[in-house]
Amino acid sequence: MTKSKLYLLCLVSLLSCINAKQVNGGDLYPEKINGWVLNKVFDEKAFDTSYTITLKGIKYNIQFKVPRNNKQQLILFLPGWNLPASDWKTKTKVVDSALSLGYSTLLVDMGKSVYLDTFYSNTRADYKNYPTRQWLWEEVLEPYRDAGFFSDVYKGLKSHVFGLSTGARGAVALAQDHYLTVNFVAALSGDYNPLVDTTDALMINSMGRYYQNKDRWRFGSNNLLQRGAISGHLYLAHGRKDRVVPIKHSLEFADSLLKGNSIDQGWPVYTFFPESSGHDYLFWNEAGLKALNQLRVLYP
Secondary structure, eight states: OOOHHHHHHHHHHHHHHHHHHEEEEEEEEEOOHHHHHHHHTTTSOEEEEEEEETTEEEEEEEEEEETTOOOOOEEEOOTTTOTTTTTTHHHHHHHHHHHHTTOEEEEEETTTTOOOOOOOOHHHGGGGSSSHHHIIIIIIIIHHHTTTTOOTTTOOOOEEEHHHHHHHHHHHHHHHTTTTSOOOEEESSOOOOGGGGGTHHHHHHHHGGGGGEEEEEEEIIIITTTTTOOOEEEEEEOOOOOSSSHHHHHHHHHHHHHTTTTTTTOEEEEEEEOOOOOSSSSHHHHHHHHHHHHHHOOOO
């Protein structure tokens, strides 16, 4: 056994010991990865681990992998509503392609989250059990931020977010919440402005009915009207035959950004709106690979 392999085995063992937490009389799982351990991991040639973080009794799976040709850039992959993050790997070629190019990958399950930043008094009771962006940032990403990711687009390690469907809204909102911490956002088939459809059940259950909470719908979870500038290059993709999320979301969002100061700030907006694509993994594979190619150009 080579010295480097021995060191990696010791590191993995240390990681398991540090992050294991025993609960419920024998349920052993890693609670979180320590930032200083991550710093060591990113110095290695390869690393692959899966673990869970529990929120209100529900375990959320997290898959983290560093490829052998590690370039010390991280892509966070966010899923759509009630979709497993592993679909990014099993139903598209985007994750494997990213790894082959040297990008580390982080797949985070979000369950039935609609990527709110907070809950309201009339948020449906069961929705209050689902993850928020605050949980994602503070609990899931904390060790990765300690290791230098999601810190500074100019001086820190390069950090990127890919999101599909509702996860696209989450990816954009994350970049807006934490300005100048995300280098590249790929948002596929996202719903950014709830005013496009005030009968949307997910939004009603999250924020109450529109006629009773108009300001909340306009500003509470609205990427288009309420949020600030995008901290990084933005790639918007949406199929024009999407029957689940109207393409109007992406068209309006792209138009508002292009008319604003995103270009002046040095953060161009890239778009991909094919005529025949819908709301499915066939499109997300195509759009995700195109986004990855754009990422390669910007951050090789």
